[in-house]
Amino acid sequence: MSSSTNLVALYTVARREIVRILRIWTQTLIPPVITMTLYFIIFGKLIGSRIGKIEGDFSYMQYIVPGLVMMSIINNSYMNISSSFYGAKFQRSVEEMLVAPMANWAILYGYVIGAVARALVVGALVLVVALFFTSLHVAHPLTALAAVLLGAVIFALAGFINAVFASKFDDIALVPTFVITPLTYLGGVFYSINMLGEPWRAISHANPILYMVNAFRYGILGISDVSVGGAFAVMLMFIAGLTMAALYLLRRGVGLRS
Amino acid sequence: MSFTQNDSPPALVVDNLRKVYRNGVEALKGVSLTVQPGDFFALLGPNGAGKSTLIGILSSLVNASSGDARVFGRSVARERSEAMRLIGLVPQEINFNQFEKPFDICVNEAGFYGIPRKLAAERAEKYLKELRLWDKAFHQAREMSGGMKRRLMIARAMMNEPRLLILDEPTAGVDIEIRRSMWHFVSAINAAGTTVILTTHYLEEAESLCRNIAIIDHGTIIENTSMKRLLATLDVETFVLDLAEPPGELPSVAGIALRRIDERTLEAEMARKQDLNTLFSALTHHGITVHSMRTKTNRLEELFVRLVEQGRTPEREKAA
Numbered sequence: 001m002s003s004s005t006n007l008v009a010l011y012t013v014a015r016r017e018i019v020r021i022l023r024i025w026t027q028t029l030i031p032p033v034i035t036m037t038l039y040f041i042i043f044g045k046l047i048g049s050r051i052g053k054i055e056g057d058f059s060y061m062q063y064i065v066p067g068l069v070m071m072s073i074i075n076n077s078y079m080n081i082s083s084s085f086y087g088a089k090f091q092r093s094v095e096e097m098l099v100a101p102m103a104n105w106a107i108l109y110g111y112v113i114g115a116v117a118r119a120l121v122v123g124a125l126v127l128v129v130a131l132f133f134t135s136l137h138v139a140h141p142l143t144a145l146a147a148v149l150l151g152a153v154i155f156a157l158a159g160f161i162n163a164v165f166a167s168k169f170d171d172i173a174l175v176p177t178f179v180i181t182p183l184t185y186l187g188g189v190f191y192s193i194n195m196l197g198e199p200w201r202a203i204s205h206a207n208p209i210l211y212m213v214n215a216f217r218y219g220i221l222g223i224s225d226v227s228v229g230g231a232f233a234v235m236l237m238f239i240a241g242l243t244m245a246a247l248y249l250l251r252r253g254v255g256l257r258s
Numbered sequence: 259m260s261f262t263q264n265d266s267p268p269a270l271v272v273d274n275l276r277k278v279y280r281n282g283v284e285a286l287k288g289v290s291l292t293v294q295p296g297d298f299f300a301l302l303g304p305n306g307a308g309k310s311t312l313i314g315i316l317s318s319l320v321n322a323s324s325g326d327a328r329v330f331g332r333s334v335a336r337e338r339s340e341a342m343r344l345i346g347l348v349p350q351e352i353n354f355n356q357f358e359k360p361f362d363i364c365v366n367e368a369g370f371y372g373i374p375r376k377l378a379a380e381r382a383e384k385y386l387k388e389l390r391l392w393d394k395a396f397h398q399a400r401e402m403s404g405g406m407k408r409r410l411m412i413a414r415a416m417m418n419e420p421r422l423l424i425l426d427e428p429t430a431g432v433d434i435e436i437r438r439s440m441w442h443f444v445s446a447i448n449a450a451g452t453t454v455i456l457t458t459h460y461l462e463e464a465e466s467l468c469r470n471i472a473i474i475d476h477g478t479i480i481e482n483t484s485m486k487r488l489l490a491t492l493d494v495e496t497f498v499l500d501l502a503e504p505p506g507e508l509p510s511v512a513g514i515a516l517r518r519i520d521e522r523t524l525e526a527e528m529a530r531k532q533d534l535n536t537l538f539s540a541l542t543h544h545g546i547t548v549h550s551m552r553t554k555t556n557r558l559e560e561l562f563v564r565l566v567e568q569g570r571t572p573e574r575e576k577a578a
Contacts, residue, residue: 002372004372005371006372008369008373008374009369009371009372012366013369013370015369016358016362016366019362023357088355091353091355091356092349092351092352092353093353093354095319095349096353096366096367096370096414097370098318098319099317099318099342099345099347100342100367100370100371101338101339101340101342101343101371101372102339102370102371102372103339253321257318257319257320257321258279258314258319258320
């Protein structure tokens with residue numbers, strides 16, 4: 001199939017995903033904003049007001065806003081694609097795409113675009129809510145935008161792979177519960193890893209979420225625990241690796257073809 | 259929509275196709291068959307015979323263990339995209355997102371084939387109208403009846419205007435009126451040049467629609483011929499006679515076995531070459547008046563059961 005017809009297929013998958021997200025906006029867009037509002041109230045306002053300044057001249061509320069925005073982006077990107085693609089497997093509507101002449105990359109990135117769109121909308125809403133609690137001056141807008149985009153793509157790809165392997169709905173809840181949530185909490189959302197002693201500080205560098213949170217925090221506040229260039233390199237490496245893995249699974253038909 | 263049939267490669271060539279699943283079940287044991295362009299081809303077989311596996315391989319949902327299938331000369335294994343572009347599939351199970359609207363389901367399907375949205379919308383309207391679904395086009399698909407959902411899958415399969423339409427039990431559980439409207443639609447599509455492969459358990463459907471037939475059982479093709487030739491092999495027919503009055507003694511007619519079914523019903527089993535006049539003369543002579551008459555079973559059904567039973571030797575049963 002020519003690339004122009006694959007682009008039509010890509011657009012179709014992405015559009016269908018975005019329409020689905022908007023159709024059920026009360027399930028896809030509102031709950032994460034409410035959750036993050038609670039984080040802002042409890043950790044930022046109630047507890048944060050007793051913590052004082054952190055990493056220079058930032059209030060604790062200002063410090064955690066980038067981490068919480070990135071956390072909502074990661075979670076929504078992952079959950080969107082894993083539940084949507086597994087749902088398509090479950091009710092077999094995925095066969096519509098599998099029997100069509102479209103390329104595997106069009107299936108994969110159609111879903112990724114949908115997941116990233118939801119993550120960015122949720123991230124923007126969370127950022128707007130944050131402005132009710134604190135003031136923010138965006139230090140490096142393009143860096144911030146690139147960080148959320150890459151972070152959302154990474155977790156969309158991971159969610160897709162999870163859905164490919166999942167054989168029941170429980171399987172798509174396991175990874176967020178046992179992997180993503182712990183990594184997020186330990187990835188510098190609520191603290192700077194400079195506060196940690198060794199070996200925890202060194203171990204934290206093995207957490208990919210650390211790089212996403214810090215790249216975005218650099219974009220918003222201008223501070224980071226890690227090299228920003230290194231953070232982007234790590235994120236690009238993850239995207240390349242996960243894309244190759246997802247395309248390999250699609251080519252082999254793992255969990256999809258007999 | 260019409261296609262030139264001259265100089266065209268066969269619509270489908272299945273060449274020594276084998277499929278062994280991971281659990282060791284050999285679903286296809288070297289199946290070969292050819293379907294010519296423009297044909298209306300019946301693929302019949304009992305449950306678990308291998309029909310769905312074969313269709314799964316043709317539609318690339320199942321990977322063959324060995325052998326190949328070519329759609330208008332395009333290998334399903336090596337030229338998947340080109341082959342899939344030529345196929346429309348109506349699967350046995352409902353497999354669309356029931357929360358979407360029929361119009362969107364059709365337009366998205368076209369998009370997966372690279373068809374621009376404007377043309378896709380025109381086709382969706384055309385086929386939803388032809389299949390009498392237009393009034394439901396913008397309601398959620400889950401609100402539709404079972405028959406409507408099956409017609410929606412036909413409309414969806416037509417979005418890429420395929421040269422080969424595969425219908426896997428499209429009328430299962432559908433009432434006779436809707437079934438007939440589906441036959442009418444598919445016959446028109448076939449008359450316009452689309453090759454159709456039909457699997458069904460309604461054998462009268464296959465008999466009235468299809469020109470050629472293959473019967474598969476235990477992963478092997480046990481018959482592959484024209485419908486006319488197959489039906490000609492049936493040498494015995496059974497008629498059911500509804501009588502005006504309860505008969506007395508039944509006549510004895512050479513070559514015809516007459517049996518009482520109930521007080522006013524007889525069954526007559528006779529050779530196809532034997533004329534019915536002999537039977538009616540004998541009945542009239544005995545003062546028996548026949549009110550109405552019908553064939554006991556569908557002819558193809560008779561043959562189908564016979565062929566499948568012939569193929570089921572104790573050794574094969576054991577092997578299966």
